[in-house]
Amino acid sequence: MQDALIRKLESFEELTEADREALSALTLRIRKVPARTDLISEGDPPNSVHLILDGYACRYKVLPDGQRQIMAYLVPGDFCDLNVFILDQMDHNIGTISACQVVDIPRQAIVEITDDHPRVTQALMWCALVDEAVLREWLVNVGGRPANLRIAHLICELLLRLEAVGRVTGNSFSFPFTQIDIADTMGLSNVHVHRTLRDLRSLGLIALKRRTLTILDVPRLKALCGYNPNYLHLKNTRWGARRRIPWPSVGRRGSG
Numbered sequence: 001m002q003d004a005l006i007r008k009l010e011s012f013e014e015l016t017e018a019d020r021e022a023l024s025a026l027t028l029r030i031r032k033v034p035a036r037t038d039l040i041s042e043g044d045p046p047n048s049v050h051l052i053l054d055g056y057a058c059r060y061k062v063l064p065d066g067q068r069q070i071m072a073y074l075v076p077g078d079f080c081d082l083n084v085f086i087l088d089q090m091d092h093n094i095g096t097i098s099a100c101q102v103v104d105i106p107r108q109a110i111v112e113i114t115d116d117h118p119r120v121t122q123a124l125m126w127c128a129l130v131d132e133a134v135l136r137e138w139l140v141n142v143g144g145r146p147a148n149l150r151i152a153h154l155i156c157e158l159l160l161r162l163e164a165v166g167r168v169t170g171n172s173f174s175f176p177f178t179q180i181d182i183a184d185t186m187g188l189s190n191v192h193v194h195r196t197l198r199d200l201r202s203l204g205l206i207a208l209k210r211r212t213l214t215i216l217d218v219p220r221l222k223a224l225c226g227y228n229p230n231y232l233h234l235k236n237t238r239w240g241a242r243r244r245i246p247w248p249s250v251g252r253r254g255s256g
Contacts, residue, residue: 004053004165008077011164011234012126019117026113027053027103035176038095039080039102046090048104050080055100056176060184061092070185072135073097073158077165082110083128098176126233133231142187145225148196150186152225155206159215160229175213 005027006020015023030053033039039050039057057074071092074080080094096102114121134157141150162173177185179193186193200206205221207214215221 004077004167005051007165009120009123009127012130013119013123015119015123016117019120022113022117023120026105026109027051030101030103033096033100033102035096035099038093040090041093042090044090046081046087048106049082049110050094051103051105052076052078052080053101053103056097056174057094057100058097058181058185059092059094068184069187070181071138072131073185075158075161075165076167079124079127082124097181098174130231130233133233137231138185147186147188147192148199149225150188151182151193151196152200152205152221153227154182154186155200155213155215156218156222156225156227156229157232158213159218160232160234164232164234170214171216171218172212172214174211175208176211 006015006023009015009023033055035055040046042061052074054076057078057080058070059072059074059080060068060070062068074094081090114124137153137157141153145153158173158175159168159171162168167173179190179197182188182193182197183190188196197206197208200221201208203220205215205217205224207216221227
């Protein structure tokens with residue numbers, strides 16, 4: 001399970017063996033969390049950083065009328081709240097969608113590893129930047145794409161993010177999301193989600209069986225929604241590598 005974090009960070013930055021050992025030391029105490037359980041709630045003080053090693057979680061807010069808006073999916077290798085631990089209280093909720101394996105990392109451990117391992121620091125900076133890029137893309141998705149294209153785009157994104165951490169087999173991956181989850185993510189009704197998934201199946205683009213989704217024709221699905229993975233900034237994937245830009249040495253330990 002620990003390899004999910006290392007694989008994700010190495011999709012942004014080449015790590016040394018010492019970096020990998022330090023990261024593995026962060027993930028020694030793993031706890032199992034049931035599905036549909038909050039890891040932390042709005043208003044709680046964020047004392048630790050939560051890392052998903054297996055399963056799916058999400059960021060969400062609940063409006064006064066009880067309506068839920070999901071703002072991000074968290075997959076294996078994702079930090080739920082890497083930066084928010086500096087806040088006094090959470091301004092959103094983080095909850096599991098499926099059963100998860102989670103590590104609670106004390107904030108001091110994050111400070112120490114970023115002080116001692118500059119490549120890890122750079123990879124974590126990439127993670128934070130990509131989280132923001134994904135949020136921008138989701139805003140475009142909800143505000144600018146028709147319903148069928150929103151869901152097709154989300155499926156393409158999940159394929160690539162999960163493939164980066166070794167959770168895809170033959171274009172198939174775990175898909176524990178209910179129609180309500182997708183509706184609360186995409187700003188659609190349950191009926192609209194059901195119809196869109198049915199249409200994607202009838203077009204021969206996806207198959208969904210026993211909480212496993214298979215993309216039957218990746219190029220066609222990608223073409224349908226105009227999927228461009230550049231916002232994920234992943235290297236060495238079948239979807240295209242990004243050009244590596246060296247980071248400045250300012251602030252690194254031992255730099256002049």
